[in-house]
Amino acid sequence: MAATDHMENGWRVFGACVTGKSHLDKGIPCQDAHAHVQVGGSLVAVVCDGAGSARHSELGAQFVAGTLAQALAQQLRQGASIEALHDGALAGAMAQVRGELEALADNHGAVLDDYATTVVGVVMGPSVGVFFHLGDGVGVAQLDQGGEVISLPANGEYANETYFISGERWRDQLRLLPIPRGVRGLVLMSDGCMPFAMSKNNASLYAPFMGAVQNYLSCMDDITLGEEALAHTLADPRTHQITGDDKTLLLAMRA
Numbered sequence: 001m002a003a004t005d006h007m008e009n010g011w012r013v014f015g016a017c018v019t020g021k022s023h024l025d026k027g028i029p030c031q032d033a034h035a036h037v038q039v040g041g042s043l044v045a046v047v048c049d050g051a052g053s054a055r056h057s058e059l060g061a062q063f064v065a066g067t068l069a070q071a072l073a074q075q076l077r078q079g080a081s082i083e084a085l086h087d088g089a090l091a092g093a094m095a096q097v098r099g100e101l102e103a104l105a106d107n108h109g110a111v112l113d114d115y116a117t118t119v120v121g122v123v124m125g126p127s128v129g130v131f132f133h134l135g136d137g138v139g140v141a142q143l144d145q146g147g148e149v150i151s152l153p154a155n156g157e158y159a160n161e162t163y164f165i166s167g168e169r170w171r172d173q174l175r176l177l178p179i180p181r182g183v184r185g186l187v188l189m190s191d192g193c194m195p196f197a198m199s200k201n202n203a204s205l206y207a208p209f210m211g212a213v214q215n216y217l218s219c220m221d222d223i224t225l226g227e228e229a230l231a232h233t234l235a236d237p238r239t240h241q242i243t244g245d246d247k248t249l250l251l252a253m254r255a
Contacts (some may be wrong), residue, residue, distance in 0.1 A: 011043050013248035014217050016231035020192055020245035032190045032248035033061035033117075037073035041126035044072045047248050049137055049190040051164055056108075060115030064165060065102060068097045071124055082125045086176055090123070090132055094174065098165050116164040120151065120188055122179070124252075129179035134170060135162040138194055139177075140205055142185040148204055151177045153191060175180035185214065186252040192245030193234070218253060 019030040030198040031050035036043065036120040072085070080089050102112045118135030131139040136153035143149070154175065155162045157172025163173040187205065189197055199206045207234065220226035234247045 010255045011038055011252050012255050013252045014093040014223065014226050014230055016227050016234055017248040018231055018235040020244050020246040021240040023246060029058045030246045031058045031061055032249050033065040034250045035065040035069040037069045039073045039076040042076050043124045043252055044069050044251055045188055045252060046121035047137055047188040047190055047250055048117045048119055054116040055114040056110060057116055060117040063101055064097055064117050067100060071097055081235060082128050082130055085123055086130050091171060091174060112166045116166040117167055118162055122186055124183065124186060131177040131179060133175045134173055134193040136163055138189050138198060138202060140187040141179045141183045144184050146183040149179055152202055184254055188250040190248040192243050192247035193249050196240045214251060216246045217251060
């Protein structure tokens with residue numbers, strides 16, 4: 001989901017969500033979602049992964065990704081700085097979206113937990129930026145001079161637990177990570193991509209996979225065709241041997 005032309009203002013953005021093998025076998029829809037908006041020289045991007053145990057998690061992921069991206073873009077249009085977002089405006093936007101999600105649940109005779117979803121996103125200004133992160137998934141900023149800034153997943157006490165925007169203590173679990181100057185690329189992913197897109201212990205992007213994907217997409221003039229190719233790659237049956245989870249990958253590259 002994009003609110004402006006992908007090529008606008010120097011960012012080329014490619015995103016794809018595909019349904020995992022376990023959901024395909026059970027006839028369950030993809031519970032991941034992504035969205036992005038460009039405002040001037042800034043980029044807002046969000047990836048959400050709905051809770052497998054929640055009744056309407058695919059709707060929660062879609063709603064939060066799209067609504068949060070728009071809310072943060074509006075903050076930028078109103079003059080908010082990256083520093084202001086880091087100091088509270090970003091959490092305020094998330095609280096607003098959480099409230100709207102709760103109203104959506106009420107209107108449909110459901111509860112907030114029925115729409116539970118994780119959130120990993122980025123606001124990247126013309127120079128510096130910030131990752132915001134609630135639950136699992138990964139955010140990576142690739143630096144001009146080499147190296148990466150990585151926003152790592154956070155789970156609960158047990159391996160199959162994580163944190164959701166619907167949780168009562170979501171503010172306590174919200175993590176913000178500053179991004180320095182000199183960023184050439186950004187990557188957001190749901191946890192379904194991590195086994196083959198991240199190296200061991202999530203220390204870095206897995207170069208044999210991500211390097212090939214980025215090199216291919218950097219040569220694509222047609223964003224739509226690039227996203228179709230990305231989706232085809234994520235849906236490759238060989239990934240089913242690695243993970244049965246839904247998979248979402250969003251890449252942003254400076255033009």
